[in-house]
Structure formats: C-alpha cells, structure tokens
Amino acid sequence: MTRAGGKPNINTSPVTLGAGFQFAVSVDCVIFGYENNTLKVLLINCDLPEFKDQWSLLGDLVHPDEDLENAAYRILRERTGLENVFLEQVQTFGSINRHPAGRVITTAYFSLLNVRDHQLKLLNNDLHWHSLKDISCMAFDHKQILDTCYFTLQKKIQEEPIIFNLLANKFSLRELQVLYETILNVELDRRNFRKKLFTTNLLTDLEEMETNVPHRPGRLYSFNHRQYAEMKKKTFVGIDF
Amino acid sequence: MTRAGGKPNINTSPVTLGAGFQFAVSVDCVIFGYENNTLKVLLINCDLPEFKDQWSLLGDLVHPDEDLENAAYRILRERTGLENVFLEQVQTFGSINRHPAGRVITTAYFSLLNVRDHQLKLLNNDLHWHSLKDISCMAFDHKQILDTCYFTLQKKIQEEPIIFNLLANKFSLRELQVLYETILNVELDRRNFRKKLFTTNLLTDLEEMETNVPHRPGRLYSFNHRQYAEMKKKTFVGIDF
DNA sequence: GCAAAAGTGTTCACATTACACCCATGG
DNA sequence: CCATGGGTGTAATGTGAACACTTTTGC
Numbered sequence: 014m015t016r017a018g019g020k021p022n023i024n025t026s027p028v029t030l031g032a033g034f035q036f037a038v039s040v041d042c043v044i045f046g047y048e049n050n051t052l053k054v055l056l057i058n059c060d061l062p063e064f065k066d067q068w069s070l071l072g073d074l075v076h077p078d079e080d081l082e083n084a085a086y087r088i089l090r091e092r093t094g095l096e097n098v099f100l101e102q103v104q105t106f107g108s109i110n111r112h113p114a115g116r117v118i119t120t121a122y123f124s125l126l127n128v129r130d131h132q133l134k135l136l137n138n139d140l141h142w143h144s145l146k147d148i149s150c151m152a153f154d155h156k157q158i159l160d161t162c163y164f165t166l167q168k169k170i171q172e173e174p175i176i177f178n179l180l181a182n183k184f185s186l187r188e189l190q191v192l193y194e195t196i197l198n199v200e201l202d203r204r205n206f207r208k209k210l211f212t213t214n215l216l217t218d219l220e221e222m223e224t225n226v227p228h229r230p231g232r233l234y235s236f237n238h239r240q241y242a243e244m245k246k247k248t249f250v251g252i253d254f
Numbered sequence: 255m256t257r258a259g260g261k262p263n264i265n266t267s268p269v270t271l272g273a274g275f276q277f278a279v280s281v282d283c284v285i286f287g288y289e290n291n292t293l294k295v296l297l298i299n300c301d302l303p304e305f306k307d308q309w310s311l312l313g314d315l316v317h318p319d320e321d322l323e324n325a326a327y328r329i330l331r332e333r334t335g336l337e338n339v340f341l342e343q344v345q346t347f348g349s350i351n352r353h354p355a356g357r358v359i360t361t362a363y364f365s366l367l368n369v370r371d372h373q374l375k376l377l378n379n380d381l382h383w384h385s386l387k388d389i390s391c392m393a394f395d396h397k398q399i400l401d402t403c404y405f406t407l408q409k410k411i412q413e414e415p416i417i418f419n420l421l422a423n424k425f426s427l428r429e430l431q432v433l434y435e436t437i438l439n440v441e442l443d444r445r446n447f448r449k450k451l452f453t454t455n456l457l458t459d460l461e462e463m464e465t466n467v468p469h470r471p472g473r474l475y476s477f478n479h480r481q482y483a484e485m486k487k488k489t490f491v492g493i494d495f
Numbered sequence: 496g497c498a499a500a501a502g503t504g505t506t507c508a509c510a511t512t513a514c515a516c517c518c519a520t521g522g
Numbered sequence: 523c524c525a526t527g528g529g530t531g532t533a534a535t536g537t538g539a540a541c542a543c544t545t546t547t548g549c
Contacts, residue, residue, distance in 0.1 A: 024310040026301045030356045036279040060267045069265040081348035105346040107322035115271045228526040229519035469500040470546035
C-alpha cells in the first residue's frame with residue numbers, strides 16, 4: 014500500500030516497467046521548404062502494403078539510448094545531410110490504431126530549411142518535395158500531422174521571426190513578403206509590409222542588389238540574428254481573443 | 255532493399271516492432287486551480303527512493319488499448335472525480351534518464367479546473383494543492399514540465415478565453431482581473447480591463463450582485479460559451495514580434 | 496464615518512490601414 | 523517602349539495606456 018491511495022503508479026511508487034514496455038516510440042519530421050513561390054514539404058514513398066504508394070513523413074523509431082529531439086535531428090541529418098536546421102516539437106500523436114504494425118506513439122517535429130542550399134543531397138534518397146496544396150492523402154495519420162504542423166507554422170511566423178529559415182541568407186523584401194503571403198494565404202500591402210519589417214530592426218541592409226531580374230533590382234537583406242537575441246529579452250503582456 | 259534508399263524504416267517499409275518495444279509511455283497532468291487569490295497545482299507525494307518525499311505530477315502509464323488523451327482524462331477522473339474538464343496537450347518529454355525505472359516517454363497535459371466546486375473528492379487521495387510560488391524541487395523532471403505548462407498557460411490565456419475554466423460559473427470582474435494578474439504576474443488597469451472584456455462580448459451579465467462582501471457589491475457575470483463559438487469562426491493575420 | 500472595492504470617460508500616443516506615383520532593369 | 527516589380531509618404535482610423543472621482547456596502 015503506497016501513500017497514493019493504494020494505487021501503484023509510475024510517478025509515486027516503485028513499479029517495474031515490464032508490463033509497460035509495450036510501445037514503440039517514433040518521431041516524424043515535417044520538413045518545410047520554399048521554392049518557386051511555393052511552400053513545400055519533404056516526403057517519402059511508403060512501401061507498407063496498407064499504404065501502398067502513399068506519401069509519408071520522414072520518421073523513424075527512436076533509439077533506446079537517444080533523446081526524442083536527437084532522434085529528430087538524426088532523421089534530418091540522415092535524410093538531408095543538414096546539421097543546423099530549425100527544428101521544434103509540435104505535438105505527439107498516439108491513437109491506438111495509427112500504425113498497422115502495433116502501438117506506435119509518434120512525436121511530430123517541424124523543420125524549416127532553405128531548399129536552394131541543399132538540393133543535391135536529396136538525390137541519394139527517395140525523397141521529393143511536394144507542394145503543400147497538392148497533398149491530399151497520406152499514409153498513417155500523416156495528413157493530420159502535416160495539417161497540425163502547417164497550422165503551427167502559420168501561427169508561429171506571426172509570433173517569431175522563424176520564417177527566415179526558409180530563405181537564403183540574402184533575400185529581397187519582395188521574396189520575404191511573398192513568402193509570408195504564401196504561408197498565411199493572404200495579401201499584404203507592400204508599403205506597410207516594408208515599414209513593419211524595417212521597424213523591427215531585424216533586417217541588415219547588405220548594400221547589394223538583385224541581379225539578372227527583368228525589372229528594377231531590389232535591395233538584398235539578411236536576418237540580423239544578433240538584434241533578435243537582444244529583442245527577445247523584452248516581454249509582452251496582453252489579452253487578445 | 256526498400257525504395258527508401260535501403261533503410262528499413264517504420265514509415266516506409268514493413269518492419270517488425272519487436273526491437274522497438276522498449277519504451278514505456280506515460281502521461282502527466284498539470285492540474286491548475288485557483289483559490290484564495292493564488293494559482294495552485296495539484297501534486298502527489300512520490301514514494302520512489304530516488305525522490306523520497308518529493309512532489310510529483312499526477313501521471314500514469316498509458317494502457318496499451320488507450321489513446322493518449324484518454325489516459326489523461328482517466329487520470330483526471332480517477333484523481334479528482336471530474337469528467338468534463340479543460341485538458342490540452344502541451345509537450346512530450348523523453349530524455350533518456352528522466353525516469354529511474356527505465357526509458358519512459360511522457361506526454362504532459364495541462365488542465366484547468368474550478369477548485370471550489372470540487373474540493374471534497376480530493377480527500378480520498380494523497381493529493382494536495384500547492385501554491386505555484388512555493389514549488390521549487392520536484393521528482394523526475396516534473397519541475398521542468400510544470401514550468402513549461404505554466405508558460406503555456408500564460409501564453410494561452412492571452413490568446414484564448416480558457417481562463418474561465420478556473421473560475422466558478424458566476425464571478426465578478428474583480429475576480430477575473432485578479433486571476434489574470436496572478437497568472438500573468440502583472441498589474442492591469444481596472445477601467446481598461448473592463449472596457450476590454452466588455453468589448454469581447456463574452457460576458458453575460460447575470461443581473462446579480464455579490465453578497466456579504468465588506469464593500470460595494472460587484473455585478474456577477476458568466477462566460478458566454480455560445481458567443482465564443484461564434485467568434486472563433488473569424489480569423490486573424492498579423493506579424494507580431 | 497471609515498475602509499474597501501465598484502463603477503464610469505476622456506485624452507494622448509502609437510500602430511494599422513488604405514492608397515498612387517515615379518524609377519530601374521531586361522527584353 | 524513596354525512589362526515588371528522597386529521604392530517612397532501621408533492622412534484617417536483604431537487601439538492601448540494613463541488617469542480621478544463618486545458610489546455602495548459591511549463594520
């Protein structure tokens with residue numbers, strides 16, 4: 014009899030986990046990229062008979078000696094060759110029958126990367142970028158996971174300047190604005206957008222211009238990581254609903 | 255050899271999970287309550303020798319035939335007797351050595367309930383409400399989980415009107431304001447607060463007054479769930495960082 | 496009557512929105 | 523010279539912040 018009202022419990026009393034070891038744990042990465050004015054996600058073909066020729070997220074079982082987040086980074090590294098990529102946990106999906114092989118709990122991570130810098134590595138894999146709009150059906154509950162991560166992406170880019178992870182180091186304001194518009198699925202006023210972005214002080218003017226564009230070249234900017242680190246120290250309190 | 259570049263993978267090819275069944279999966283509930291102008295959390299004593307007499311969140315192993323969220327609801331029901339309580343997934347914690355008994359992945363949920371309506375049931379358990387400010391050390395990584403959930407609570411009450419779950423059905427504007435101030439740890443201007451709340455149209459004026467208060471009685475309000483359901487259909491797009 | 500909180504409006508600063516014209520480049 | 527997007531400012535509106543006095547109750 015424990016002090017917890019007679020209920021042996023993993024948090025309150027010494028229990029053996031023998032009976033508890035009935036789960037497999039995986040991570041799935043929703044890897045967003047941006048190319049040709051289109052938001053894309055990196056998918057792989059699923060060979061399970063249950064989901065023949067359907068698309069699947071990049072995921073794998075977590076190793077017994079591996080932290081969840083490390084497993085997600087490993088998948089990114091193995092599949093894309095990238096080491097320092099934006100990655101953040103989104104949500105865990107654990108419905109009973111979500112995987113035909115048995116009880117598999119999966120934690121979804123979303124990742125943002127700059128497609129142009131990393132195209133070559135993908136040739137080694139059976140991976141493909143898919144326009145988000147063209148994805149209807151996916152293996153497992155991956156469509157639901159993707160939708161959740163896309164919603165999180167939409168919300169987060171309005172709260173934190175993570176969007177720059179999808180762009181090359183140098184970008185024009187036009188590119189940045191179109192990217193916002195693409196992800197949020199809205200149109201933004203160009204002058205107001207510029208004003209807004211400049212007042213954040215997060216853009217470094219590179220004093221360079223676009224080249225080989227069939228119109229007046231725009232200035233190029235980079236994201237000022239140092240300035241953002243300063244800004245983050247400030248807090249905000251409000252009630253908005 | 256699968257199409258996935260020769261890597262057998264849980265998402266791409268038929269694999270047996272025998273080797274994957276090495277995890278225990280649990281859920282932990284961070285149950286917030288509000289009493290005597292204090293934000294509290296419901297904890298239980300931990301009897302594990304490693305964490306002798308330290309406090310622990312309410313959690314348990316997920317049953318093999320049970321969804322994650324159902325496991326969290328079960329814990330709430332078993333511990334508090336409550337059925338319809340606000341509950342939301344926050345984050346999953348899976349560090350290798352977070353549990354001394356073995357590899358345990360835990361998904362944290364946070365819950366909001368109205369303490370006054372549900373005091374009696376707790377007598378059957380070794381549960382206690384703890385003022386959030388008095389909690390320093392906890393068993394496992396539960397302090398980290400609690401901090402994460404508290405941060406999520408602070409953020410969410412500024413985005414969605416979930417705070418009403420912590421109050422009785424009838425409340426005065428004063429009570430509501432003090433609750434906001436307590437959770438956010440700020441002082442709010444009373445007139446601006448009233449204006450703001452009234453313009454949301456989420457409060458139903460019950461045409462009742464406080465009684466037995468040693469000052470001018472305030473009006474009582476209730477949260478208008480129906481109105482909020484209407485509001486939720488609208489969207490918002492902005493860039494705020 | 497005193498302590499304590501209820502109730503109530505206005506002003507100011509700032510942020511957001513809407514909106515139109517000329518400029519530089521490639522073809 | 524034409525198509526395309528770059529670059530710029532102002533006025534109107536809306537939102538958030540600051541702020542003081544009278545009222546009602548219990549004791």
